[in-house]
Amino acid sequence: MSAPAPTAPPQRTGAAAAPTRVLRFRDVAKTFPDGTVALEGVDLDVHRGDFVTVVGPSGCGKSTLLRIASGLSPASAGLSEVDAQRIGYVFQDATLLPWRSVRKNVELLAELHGMSKTATAQAALDAIELVGLRGHEKKLPRALSGGMRMRASLARSLTLDPDLFLFDEPFGALDEITRERLNDELIRLFHAKGFGALFITHSVSEAVYLSTRVLVMSGRPGHIVDTFEVPFGADRTPELRFTPEFAALAGKVSHALREGHS
Amino acid sequence: MSAPADARPAVEEAAVSAPTTTLAAEQAATPGAPPVAARRRGRRLTDLLLPLGVFAALLGSWYAITYLVLDERRRFILPAPHTILTDALFDQPTMDKLLPALWRTVQVTFTGLAIAIVIGMVWAIAMSQARSVERALFPYAVALQCIPILALVPLIAFWFGYGFNSRVIVCVMISLFPIVSNTLFGMQSVDRSMHELFDLHSASRLTKLRKLQLPAAMPAIFAGFRISAGLSVVGAIVGDLFFKQGQAGLGILLSNYSSRLQGPELFLTIFVAAGLGFAVFAVFGWLGKVAVGRWYDQSRDAG
Numbered sequence: 274m275s276a277p278a279p280t281a282p283p284q285r286t287g288a289a290a291a292p293t294r295v296l297r298f299r300d301v302a303k304t305f306p307d308g309t310v311a312l313e314g315v316d317l318d319v320h321r322g323d324f325v326t327v328v329g330p331s332g333c334g335k336s337t338l339l340r341i342a343s344g345l346s347p348a349s350a351g352l353s354e355v356d357a358q359r360i361g362y363v364f365q366d367a368t369l370l371p372w373r374s375v376r377k378n379v380e381l382l383a384e385l386h387g388m389s390k391t392a393t394a395q396a397a398l399d400a401i402e403l404v405g406l407r408g409h410e411k412k413l414p415r416a417l418s419g420g421m422r423m424r425a426s427l428a429r430s431l432t433l434d435p436d437l438f439l440f441d442e443p444f445g446a447l448d449e450i451t452r453e454r455l456n457d458e459l460i461r462l463f464h465a466k467g468f469g470a471l472f473i474t475h476s477v478s479e480a481v482y483l484s485t486r487v488l489v490m491s492g493r494p495g496h497i498v499d500t501f502e503v504p505f506g507a508d509r510t511p512e513l514r515f516t517p518e519f520a521a522l523a524g525k526v527s528h529a530l531r532e533g534h535s
Numbered sequence: 536m537s538a539p540a541d542a543r544p545a546v547e548e549a550a551v552s553a554p555t556t557t558l559a560a561e562q563a564a565t566p567g568a569p570p571v572a573a574r575r576r577g578r579r580l581t582d583l584l585l586p587l588g589v590f591a592a593l594l595g596s597w598y599a600i601t602y603l604v605l606d607e608r609r610r611f612i613l614p615a616p617h618t619i620l621t622d623a624l625f626d627q628p629t630m631d632k633l634l635p636a637l638w639r640t641v642q643v644t645f646t647g648l649a650i651a652i653v654i655g656m657v658w659a660i661a662m663s664q665a666r667s668v669e670r671a672l673f674p675y676a677v678a679l680q681c682i683p684i685l686a687l688v689p690l691i692a693f694w695f696g697y698g699f700n701s702r703v704i705v706c707v708m709i710s711l712f713p714i715v716s717n718t719l720f721g722m723q724s725v726d727r728s729m730h731e732l733f734d735l736h737s738a739s740r741l742t743k744l745r746k747l748q749l750p751a752a753m754p755a756i757f758a759g760f761r762i763s764a765g766l767s768v769v770g771a772i773v774g775d776l777f778f779k780q781g782q783a784g785l786g787i788l789l790s791n792y793s794s795r796l797q798g799p800e801l802f803l804t805i806f807v808a809a810g811l812g813f814a815v816f817a818v819f820g821w822l823g824k825v826a827v828g829r830w831y832d833q834s835r836d837a838g
């Protein structure tokens with residue numbers, strides 16, 4: 274990948290800056306060697322300041338989509354173009370190294386990118402602060418709850434100050450309260466940093482709550498059957514979930530999801 | 536740790552407010568320990584008492600056999616326990632032979648084990664780096680495990696003579712397999728998503744090895760060391776028993792005492808050999824705990 278990340282002070286980068294495109298998919302398809310057609314004709318754009326969520330039934334190729342975007346696995350046809358210096362990737366499980374403390378885990382990626390010791394330590398400190406893990410730096414992952422592990426995982430990616438953030442159902446295994454709290458923190462982070470996000474979930478409510486745009490994927494072979502722009506602004510609070518506007522949009526997304534599934 | 540009395544109210548308080556803050560509930564989980572600790576202390580006591588009871592029973596039956604079953608002329612087969620102390624342990628000439636023999640066996644054991652650790656880990660690391668290397672080399676590890684090493688001992692003597700080197704070779708061959716298989720198994724147990732995390736950030740093979748695979752394999756590696764350490768003692772004594780020549784280790788003493796019908800000396804030597812086996816096992820168990828106990832829950836092995 275690209276040059277070592279410069280030190281990343283956790284300042285507002287200003288989401289108002291001219292939106293640069295960080296991810297572009299054109300007619301992307303994926304067929305696995307065993308003949309499974311996972312994706313077909315996927316078009317997609319993510320700019321900085323976009324929070325794009327993909328909802329779809331399980332097994333429709335959502336993870337495959339992210340794996341192609343991140344370069345972990347090649348597309349079998351079509352064009353996938355990443356225009357980001359640094360990519361953050363948050364997996365469904367926190368993938369923390371059990372022998373490293375929270376701080377050491379958060380430092381891992383900066384370490385892999387060859388950042389200097391002091392820059393690494395500073396970036397980790399800032400990221401830990403940002404996700405609310407102050408005071409837990411010395412703990413081992415096994416002493417953390419699921420939600421705290423996910424925060425640590427998030428902080429680890431934040432140290433690189435990524436332009437493009439990929440999330441593969443990161444909160445799927447958490448209880449609802451923790452999940453909603455992390456949703457709020459993610460929105461806060463997104464507005465503070467202004468990265469472009471591609472977020473996978475199977476929860477319609479989570480999709481609508483988080484995003485600026487929701488893409489609905491059909492069952493296998495996965496392709497995007499519907500797109501919804503989300504009109505809510507940056508100041509989203511948990512109460513939003515109980516407004517008629519929210520319910521109406523969530524209803525439409527659910528409907529599209531059922532249509533695509535059948 | 537504070538006294539249990541201090542900790543309890545904190546637990547109750549947290550339990551009341553738990554629904555609002557998951558964090559408080561989590562932190563409260565630790566002070567909740569006292570009853571568990573008390574139960575554990577109780578278990579530790581029975582852990583001590585039960586084996587002691589068995590020991591007393593064994594000692595009793597031993598005396599019974601020596602004095603009630605065997606007639607006087609045949610008592611050397613199973614000399615009474617106290618004669619092992621009086622005739623062997625407190626007998627200067629016996630100890631003058633036993634201690635140097637123990638030292639030589641210790642040297643063979645640890646030299647063999649050290650070589651087995653180096654060869655075994657290099658072998659396993661090589662196999663972990665490419666499927667093709669694994670396919671090429673793993674059958675030999677299995678072969679090593681399947682061939683009765685004792686059948687090779689005469690050949691080893693034939694090639695390498697009857698001295699220190701041959702004894703060490705037997706040790707290495709006997710203790711190699713657990714190190715190879717455990718190291719390889721440990722390195723291969725790393726989750727795919729962990730590998731992908733490192734791949735995403737273009738980590739080199741060496742970085743992955745150092746920061747991911749080897750640390751992840753440490754619990755398995757230390758379990759392998761522990762098994763191999765015990766086997767290495769076996770190797771040292773078996774080698775000694777067979778080669779006979781050269782400076783005597785415990786194996787040669789065992790064989791001599793047995794052929795000269797020196798019961799108490801024979802039994803003392805057996806106990807010393809057993810003690811050596813137990814000691815190396817315990818040392819490596821302790822080392823493993825120091826190395827990975829902080830993050831690795833060993834009860835998962837036992838369970």
Ligand SMILES: Nc1ncnc2c1ncn2[C@@H]1O[C@H](COP(=O)(O)OP(=O)(O)O)[C@@H](O)[C@H]1O
Pocket residue numbers: 305306307309310311329330331332333334335336337338493
């Ligand atoms: N390496 C692979 N080889 C063959 N089939 C695969 C492979 N990876 C995933 N698949 C299949 O592709 C489909 C999409 O998988 P995935 O992207 O993981 O779905 P999702 O994340 O939406 O649940 C599934 O049917 C899955 O079984």
Ligand SMILES: [Mg+2]
Pocket residue numbers: 335336337441
């Ligand atoms: Mg998936």
